[in-house]
Amino acid sequence: MIDRLQAELDRLGVIVPGRPLVVGYSGGADSACLLDLLHKLQLDVIAAHLHHGMRPEADEELLHCEKFCEERNIPFLSGKADVPQMARDLRVGLEEAGRWARRQFFRQVMHQVEAPWTALAHTEDDQIETVLFHIARGTGLHGLIGIPGREDGLCHPMLTISRAETRAYCESNGLWFHDDPANNEIEFSRVRLRHRVIPELESVHPGFRQSIGRLSEIAAEEDAFLNGIAANSLEAIEQLPNGKLAFLTRDCEVILSRPGLIALPAVVQKRCLRLIAQYLGAEPSHEQISLVVQALGAGGSGSITFEEGEVVTEITPEAVHLRQLLVDEVFRFPLTVPGDTESDHFGWKLTAQSWDPGDFKQEPGSLDVVIDPDASAKNLHFRSLEPGDRIEPLGMEGTKLVSDLLNEAGLTLAARRRLPIICDMAGPIWVPGVRMSDRVKVTDRTKRGLKLSFGPLQDPSWS
Numbered sequence: 001m002i003d004r005l006q007a008e009l010d011r012l013g014v015i016v017p018g019r020p021l022v023v024g025y026s027g028g029a030d031s032a033c034l035l036d037l038l039h040k041l042q043l044d045v046i047a048a049h050l051h052h053g054m055r056p057e058a059d060e061e062l063l064h065c066e067k068f069c070e071e072r073n074i075p076f077l078s079g080k081a082d083v084p085q086m087a088r089d090l091r092v093g094l095e096e097a098g099r100w101a102r103r104q105f106f107r108q109v110m111h112q113v114e115a116p117w118t119a120l121a122h123t124e125d126d127q128i129e130t131v132l133f134h135i136a137r138g139t140g141l142h143g144l145i146g147i148p149g150r151e152d153g154l155c156h157p158m159l160t161i162s163r164a165e166t167r168a169y170c171e172s173n174g175l176w177f178h179d180d181p182a183n184n185e186i187e188f189s190r191v192r193l194r195h196r197v198i199p200e201l202e203s204v205h206p207g208f209r210q211s212i213g214r215l216s217e218i219a220a221e222e223d224a225f226l227n228g229i230a231a232n233s234l235e236a237i238e239q240l241p242n243g244k245l246a247f248l249t250r251d252c253e254v255i256l257s258r259p260g261l262i263a264l265p266a267v268v269q270k271r272c273l274r275l276i277a278q279y280l281g282a283e284p285s286h287e288q289i290s291l292v293v294q295a296l297g298a299g300g301s302g303s304i305t306f307e308e309g310e311v312v313t314e315i316t317p318e319a320v321h322l323r324q325l326l327v328d329e330v331f332r333f334p335l336t337v338p339g340d341t342e343s344d345h346f347g348w349k350l351t352a353q354s355w356d357p358g359d360f361k362q363e364p365g366s367l368d369v370v371i372d373p374d375a376s377a378k379n380l381h382f383r384s385l386e387p388g389d390r391i392e393p394l395g396m397e398g399t400k401l402v403s404d405l406l407n408e409a410g411l412t413l414a415a416r417r418r419l420p421i422i423c424d425m426a427g428p429i430w431v432p433g434v435r436m437s438d439r440v441k442v443t444d445r446t447k448r449g450l451k452l453s454f455g456p457l458q459d460p461s462w463s
Contacts, residue, residue, distance in 0.1 A: 035121075123159065239255045403416075
């Protein structure tokens, strides 16, 4: 068993030299087996145990888990969650609330100990139950994969090991473990599958377990293949909005050429839409994706909102625009002069530095400008767009609404919400990538210049 575990760890590539591996340790036979085997492999592991706040005996089980780790000199971290209350608050079942609580706990532990992965002790039996549950609920190819080997910081190195094997390992090695009574409560869907459905399927075909394993492997290979085709197709039909300011909204919107998307086979269209929706944080249903594809073929315009992530798909004659339904975030902060002002949330950086006023050519729509700081009304700051904002565009007479300039620049709604407007006490003086104000321009009387630069936070060309 230990050789099979080592081979799976190598295949998954989750052992990072110099970094620990967090192990989800509930005290059950599966997690006790995994933790003991990893310890025998002399890996740097940290046990993470979450008290679910559901059973009175859980307090004693936590102490047993801690002792188990002390005997092996394994670091032990524990947490507590009120899963029943979470289920009520989130309006989900206890199983779903428990999974959510554990995932949040493991993320916190990984961040605390700087671990790249958490290993979970799901077994071959869990994999079979998951695939059958997905089939019963309705699934596409991805659902037939079941539990992925590694995904989103979680890895599952025991999917080729059965529940019977882990229990036998614990018993033969004298390891303490406990049985969760929930594993026999028939009202849980997985328990019904375990005790009623799977035994019947095994009686129909003795090789049922191996068949499910092959099905999952084939589904994983074909799902990855189709994802690759969809990704290549997206590269050809994606339209980058917002020009030089495209970096503002890379994480919250994607625009595709409608003719380009329609030209793809329907199965690839659906795969493209699903990949983008998932990237933006949504899990659209088969019906929702099908509605979008039908709307594409029917012509005209419209919009469809995906559940579980609040992502909307807007269809126009020329494009298909998928975007997060963002809440307006009003912001206002002083500008660091000289120095850098960074927004980790929106992913941009503003730099202010002294500059020779004669050594710069102003260009409309630039991400760099040089202003005359002595011509400004002091107290430079940046803020979100406000209704009625006006600016005297460089080289133009009179003022103009900033909102009109943003429309003319073709900026999307998301970009307008995120773009910082540079202001002084009298109002806007620079809209990065759009226009600067004529009243702070460099003239023959300018004694000193201030260069303002705007760009992506992680652009390697910035120093």
